[in-house]
Amino acid sequence: MRAASPVTLVLVGCGAVSRLFYQPALLELRRHGLVNILAVVDPRAEARAPLAVALGAAACTKLDEALELRPELVVIATPPALHRAQAEAAFAAGGAVLCEKPLAASATDADAMAAAAARTGRLLAAGHYKRFMPAHRALKTLIERETFGPLLDATLVEGGKFSWPAATDSFFQREQTPGGVLLDIGVHVLDLLRWWLGDPTNYTYADDALDGLEANARLDATFASGASVRLRLSRDWRTENVYVFRFARATVHSRVNASNQLEFTLDGLPMTLAAELREPLPGRPAPPTRALDTNPQAFIAQLVDVCAAIRENRAPFVPGIEGAQALRWVEACYARRTTLPIH
Amino acid sequence: MKTASQSSTWAIIGASGFIGLRALEGLHDRDGIAVRPVVRAASSLAVLARRRLDWRIAGPRDLASLTGALRGCSVCIHAALGDPLQIEQMATVAYQACAAAGVRRLVWLSSASVHGQNPAPGTDESSPIHDRHLLAYNNAKVRAEHRLEKLSADGRVEVARLRPGVVFGPRSRWITDTAADLRAGRAGWLDEGRGVCNSIHVDNLVHAIRLAATVPAAAGHAFVVGDAESVIWRDFLLPVATHLGLSANDFAIAAPAALVAERETPFAALTRSRLYQNLGEHVPDRAKRLVKSLASAWPAPALAPGAWRLPRSSSNAPRLTLEHTLLQRCAWKLPHAKAARILGYTPPVPFAEGLAASLAWLDFAEGPR
Numbered sequence: 001m002r003a004a005s006p007v008t009l010v011l012v013g014c015g016a017v018s019r020l021f022y023q024p025a026l027l028e029l030r031r032h033g034l035v036n037i038l039a040v041v042d043p044r045a046e047a048r049a050p051l052a053v054a055l056g057a058a059a060c061t062k063l064d065e066a067l068e069l070r071p072e073l074v075v076i077a078t079p080p081a082l083h084r085a086q087a088e089a090a091f092a093a094g095g096a097v098l099c100e101k102p103l104a105a106s107a108t109d110a111d112a113m114a115a116a117a118a119r120t121g122r123l124l125a126a127g128h129y130k131r132f133m134p135a136h137r138a139l140k141t142l143i144e145r146e147t148f149g150p151l152l153d154a155t156l157v158e159g160g161k162f163s164w165p166a167a168t169d170s171f172f173q174r175e176q177t178p179g180g181v182l183l184d185i186g187v188h189v190l191d192l193l194r195w196w197l198g199d200p201t202n203y204t205y206a207d208d209a210l211d212g213l214e215a216n217a218r219l220d221a222t223f224a225s226g227a228s229v230r231l232r233l234s235r236d237w238r239t240e241n242v243y244v245f246r247f248a249r250a251t252v253h254s255r256v257n258a259s260n261q262l263e264f265t266l267d268g269l270p271m272t273l274a275a276e277l278r279e280p281l282p283g284r285p286a287p288p289t290r291a292l293d294t295n296p297q298a299f300i301a302q303l304v305d306v307c308a309a310i311r312e313n314r315a316p317f318v319p320g321i322e323g324a325q326a327l328r329w330v331e332a333c334y335a336r337r338t339t340l341p342i343h
Numbered sequence: 344m345k346t347a348s349q350s351s352t353w354a355i356i357g358a359s360g361f362i363g364l365r366a367l368e369g370l371h372d373r374d375g376i377a378v379r380p381v382v383r384a385a386s387s388l389a390v391l392a393r394r395r396l397d398w399r400i401a402g403p404r405d406l407a408s409l410t411g412a413l414r415g416c417s418v419c420i421h422a423a424l425g426d427p428l429q430i431e432q433m434a435t436v437a438y439q440a441c442a443a444a445g446v447r448r449l450v451w452l453s454s455a456s457v458h459g460q461n462p463a464p465g466t467d468e469s470s471p472i473h474d475r476h477l478l479a480y481n482n483a484k485v486r487a488e489h490r491l492e493k494l495s496a497d498g499r500v501e502v503a504r505l506r507p508g509v510v511f512g513p514r515s516r517w518i519t520d521t522a523a524d525l526r527a528g529r530a531g532w533l534d535e536g537r538g539v540c541n542s543i544h545v546d547n548l549v550h551a552i553r554l555a556a557t558v559p560a561a562a563g564h565a566f567v568v569g570d571a572e573s574v575i576w577r578d579f580l581l582p583v584a585t586h587l588g589l590s591a592n593d594f595a596i597a598a599p600a601a602l603v604a605e606r607e608t609p610f611a612a613l614t615r616s617r618l619y620q621n622l623g624e625h626v627p628d629r630a631k632r633l634v635k636s637l638a639s640a641w642p643a644p645a646l647a648p649g650a651w652r653l654p655r656s657s658s659n660a661p662r663l664t665l666e667h668t669l670l671q672r673c674a675w676k677l678p679h680a681k682a683a684r685i686l687g688y689t690p691p692v693p694f695a696e697g698l699a700a701s702l703a704w705l706d707f708a709e710g711p712r
Contacts, residue, residue: 162390163386167385169385169398172391213393215390215392215393234708235389237519239710343513343703
């Protein structure tokens with residue numbers, strides 16, 4: 001995709017996700033003439049300055065200063081408690097918004113963001129980039145088309161000893177981040193489950209929070225298709241980091257963040273096919289095709305999609321309302337939570 | 344000097360680790376002691392944040408930040424992990440920080456490995472310790488104890504040292520690694536596991552920590568602590584296998600490691616040099632971690648071509664690490680008579696009960712199979 005002209009943007013928040021994900025992604029997009037990075041925003045000079053230098057962008061302490069540059073896109077990568085006000089400010093200044101997950105600190109705030117986008121006619125995209133992973137797109141197709149028969153059940157285990165290089169402890173303060181592992185990595189999974197299977201018809205939820213934020217969470221859900229899902233999340237100990245889908249005639253393993261890989265165990269075949277997902281081959285002799293997007297490329301794909309949506313005046317692939325609904329499910333889980341035993 | 348009191352705040356340095364976290368749970372949740380976790384990075388708070396706690400972020404080798412983190416605490420429990428060099432440095436910094444912050448008692452988590460993993464029969468706390476062990480970890484623990492003995496001669500901080508052996512329980516590598524090795528078909532033992540395992544369930548260790556922090560006479564002493572039972576490795580390893588639906592047949596006769604001293608990598612040797620340490624004071628921790636990770640990621644020399652081998656070849660017996668080799672050759676149950684006499688230590692958790700609880704945790708952690 002090549003936009004008619006680079007999309008001008010500002011990046012709000014210079015923490016770990018900006019440094020590790022947005023910095024390389026935006027540099028790549030700029031190399032291809034897709035974006036023009038006007039400014040980065042962060043109140044902390046030690047975070048702001050290096051990112052501004054790396055991206056060749058202005059360094060702003062406040063969002064207002066950056067909005068004076070009239071960006072077309074505002075990328076919000078700050079603590080969730082700040083998302084709503086920052087998104088509303090961006091819309092008021094005429095910008096579109098790509099907001100990191102979770103979309104807001106609460107579903108109410110997320111709804112307000114979506115309403116503000118609709119009211120101002122601006123685009124709001126939710127940062128659920130895992131929908132862009134080829135493996136997850138393939139799973140959606142397999143579920144919907146029942147290629148291997150209907151999905152019977154799925155077991156998803158994800159997480160490990162927490163290693164995200166959080167710059168401050170705001171990530172673990174309930175006032176700043178109102179959830180633990182379910183809100184952090186779980187909101188991605190809940191978004192995927194909704195995308196694959198729709199809203200659950202029934203579910204139970206348990207976690208190990210005492211008066212703080214959970215480190216382990218368990219969700220058991222059933223869906224309208226009859227499929228049941230067991231989800232286990234942890235920040236505490238190593239897990240297998242795999243989603244297992246048991247269809248009527250095959251079992252499919254999808255390793256967490258293995259964006260372009262799937263493992264197929266087909267009924268009657270005494271082996272497992274560990275597959276790299278590639279562009280489709282034609283039905284004639286042809287050389288091997290190109291591998292589909294890796295995890296970083298899936299992240300880039302979301303940015304490309306948002307830029308294209310701005311240029312083409314269309315909705316993004318993951319609109320804000322989807323982020324709001326995933327967040328609503330997270331909140332509903334917390335509302336009905338039972339306590340996991342502490343061993 | 345005042346006696347450490349349970350009515351004041353206890354700091355736990357390394358509170359996110361296996362022992363530190365369990366100590367926090369035991370002291371805070373069960374005993375109602377005001378506990379202040381001290382961790383080296385925000386990312387270490389992930390599990391601690393289940394509770395609303397008054398935590399601090401401070402480097403265990405950063406005197407200024409550690410002193411600030413310890414202010415207002417009467418007891419400091421040091422359970423932070425580190426490489427050999429860090430272990431030695433942490434001892435000095437912990438003592439100095441406790442002294443500067445007005446902490447009355449430092450409970451230092453040393454290790455039974457100061458006596459070696461395979462101590463001579465008759466060994467107890469009265470046996471001299473030396474830093475000529477094959478394992479650098481052992482030597483670091485010995486040097487750390489020596490540093491603390493020397494530093495505490497000034498009387499500013501009471502120091503009690505605990506020497507636990509094989510600490511097991513929920514989250515312990517002795518449980519998770521054993522299960523992983525068994526499942527991967529790479530579990531092995533020496534002499535069918537007849538060597539002595541100087542085990543201690545983590546809750547027994549937490550009990551010892553509690554006593555070491557509060558018993559006045561503990562100051563200035565080192566204590567070996569362990570489970571009540573005499574345990575051999577077979578008692579420990581076989582129930583893990585049985586729990587997984589496996590048996591003694593799933594342990595291969597392992598190849599022991601050669602009994603030669605660990606060799607430092609060139610990078611580790613560099614880090615011990617005076618030049619590096621002087622320079623290191625001016626280098627941010629993040630940069631140090633980056634250099635270390637790059638050094639460890641440096642490609643190892645290529646192995647011999649492996650294409651012409653039978654798949655799933657069983658010709659290579661599992662090779663035990665040097666640590667495991669020494670541990671499984673152990674023939675002496677280290678006594679905790681001194682801890683019993685001075686601290687009143689009686690391990691509250693029977694070995695079998697502790698192991699069963701650990702395996703129950705393994706089921707819980709692994710979830711559906």
